[in-house]
Amino acid sequence: MKSFFQILFFCLCTVLTVHAQQATVYTTAKDTPLRLSESGALSFTPAQQPLETQACVFVDASKTFQTFIGIGGAFTDAAAETFAKLPEAAQQEFLTACYDPQKGIGYSFGRTTINSSDFSTGSYTYVADNDTALTTFSVQHDMKYRIPLIKQALQKAGGSLPVFVSPWSPPAWMKDNNDMLHGGHLLPQYRQTWANYFVKFIRAYESQGIPIWGLTVQNEPMAKQTWESCMYTTTEERDFVKYFLGPSLQKAGMADKKLIVWDHNRDLIYERVSGILNDREAASYVWGIGFHWYETWTDHGMMFDNVQRVHESFPDKQLVFTEGCGEKYDEANLNEWHLGEKYGYSMINDFNNGTVAWTDWNVLLDEHGGPNHVGNFCFAPIHADTQSGKLIFTNSYYYIGHFSKFVRPGAKRIVASSNRGDGLLATAFLNTDGKIAVVVMNPTDTKMDYLLYIAGKQAPVTALPHSISTVVIQTP
Numbered sequence: 001m002k003s004f005f006q007i008l009f010f011c012l013c014t015v016l017t018v019h020a021q022q023a024t025v026y027t028t029a030k031d032t033p034l035r036l037s038e039s040g041a042l043s044f045t046p047a048q049q050p051l052e053t054q055a056c057v058f059v060d061a062s063k064t065f066q067t068f069i070g071i072g073g074a075f076t077d078a079a080a081e082t083f084a085k086l087p088e089a090a091q092q093e094f095l096t097a098c099y100d101p102q103k104g105i106g107y108s109f110g111r112t113t114i115n116s117s118d119f120s121t122g123s124y125t126y127v128a129d130n131d132t133a134l135t136t137f138s139v140q141h142d143m144k145y146r147i148p149l150i151k152q153a154l155q156k157a158g159g160s161l162p163v164f165v166s167p168w169s170p171p172a173w174m175k176d177n178n179d180m181l182h183g184g185h186l187l188p189q190y191r192q193t194w195a196n197y198f199v200k201f202i203r204a205y206e207s208q209g210i211p212i213w214g215l216t217v218q219n220e221p222m223a224k225q226t227w228e229s230c231m232y233t234t235t236e237e238r239d240f241v242k243y244f245l246g247p248s249l250q251k252a253g254m255a256d257k258k259l260i261v262w263d264h265n266r267d268l269i270y271e272r273v274s275g276i277l278n279d280r281e282a283a284s285y286v287w288g289i290g291f292h293w294y295e296t297w298t299d300h301g302m303m304f305d306n307v308q309r310v311h312e313s314f315p316d317k318q319l320v321f322t323e324g325c326g327e328k329y330d331e332a333n334l335n336e337w338h339l340g341e342k343y344g345y346s347m348i349n350d351f352n353n354g355t356v357a358w359t360d361w362n363v364l365l366d367e368h369g370g371p372n373h374v375g376n377f378c379f380a381p382i383h384a385d386t387q388s389g390k391l392i393f394t395n396s397y398y399y400i401g402h403f404s405k406f407v408r409p410g411a412k413r414i415v416a417s418s419n420r421g422d423g424l425l426a427t428a429f430l431n432t433d434g435k436i437a438v439v440v441m442n443p444t445d446t447k448m449d450y451l452l453y454i455a456g457k458q459a460p461v462t463a464l465p466h467s468i469s470t471v472v473i474q475t476p
């Protein structure tokens with residue numbers, strides 16, 4: 001017997017086959033005023049097989065893949081403190097721009113930190129030193145800036161905004177270097193205490209009306225940084241999940257929280273993930289794998305093949321891009337087009353390799369690319385000039401918006417195939433309302449005319465140089 005959804009989906013695909021579609025194109029392009037702007041309408045006509053020389057993007061809505069969860073950014077201390085410095089009108093402009101699905105780009109996912117990160121004005125934890133029973137645990141620090149910002153974003157997003165949490169470091173007294181900074185390892189005698197700390201944090205935030213969707217074990221567990229950091233070998237992360245964190249979540253009634261391992265770069269993702277997930281007991285607690293883009297930009301791309309290998313080998317686990325941003329902030333480069341193009345390039349390839357959710361780093365930073373207590377200043381999609389109270393939207397904001405505004409939670413990725421390789425990048429999704437969103441990026445210096453094919457029909461489209469477009473196809 002076929003399920004109701006299967007029958008409904010078959011009918012939808014049949015309708016797509018026999019009716020012409022109407023579509024609207026939204027474009028952001030370099031050296032033009034187009035920024036997520038409606039730039040044209042398409043009408044599809046019956047099509048023959050194209051010539052080999054014709055640039056094409058082929059879409060097949062009858063083949064579906066992963067279910068999309070959401071896109072968003074991180075609620076860091078830096079973002080929250082910058083937000084608090086803005087006048088009320090600018091605060092509302094920011095919230096609308098990021099979280100309103102109609103008037104803004106509709107962020108539908110988020111991340112925040114357990115304890116401080118480099119994007120804090122100083123290091124802190126939620127307990128007194130050597131309090132192994134965690135009787136002093138309190139998130140009072142976050143009540144001033146961070147929790148109010150998350151609550152307002154949650155409200156602007158319509159009351160639903162999955163948030164996952166990540167630690168940069170345990171308290172210094174739990175580590176072998178007695179320092180929240182400069183790497184170090186979690187001491188074995190504090191593994192249960194640290195697992196209990198996660199539970200305490202989740203309960204504290206949920207008591208404030210912020211549901212916690214999931215968590216990662218450790219931000220960048222192979223990076224010894226000058227800021228908050230803690231290193232785990234593959235065996236250490238596996239065993240912490242297997243014997244401490246996984247069981248503690250279950251005991252606390254939090255088995256539904258999505259537990260994510262790795263949370264580091266694409267380069268070594270397969271080695272780490274296979275070492276954890278090949279252990280059946282450890283794997284039983286793991287929902288997914290998180291990854292970043294740092295240190296993976298090479299002449300040969302951003303190592304998307306490594307993500308694909310993980311997806312092929314562990315198809316029952318979900319892939320989440322957990323962090324990325326433009327590094328080494330320089331105000332003179334705030335309008336550099338490559339900042340946005342890196343987002344588009346990464347998002348298209350990550351989604352095409354099975355990623356279900358995508359998280360930018362700081363959702364907002366100040367005019368200096370901070371605050372950051374170790375001087376690791378970075379770019380964000382939106383910066384605030386805290387002196388004038390004005391917001392500065394970088395092209396990264398618009399590139400992200402071409403996905404987050406038009407691909408909504410619950411969408412299914414469908415086939416989008418380009419015959420122009422890196423010259424014409426594409427991905428596509430079927431939303432739950434039946435609308436199809438096809439995102440096409442042209443990172444070249446040349447205008448490219450192509451044919452968009454779907455269900456035996458075609459429409460001519462122009463991709464401007466250094467542009468990204470979303471084609472929203474209305475289905476009958």
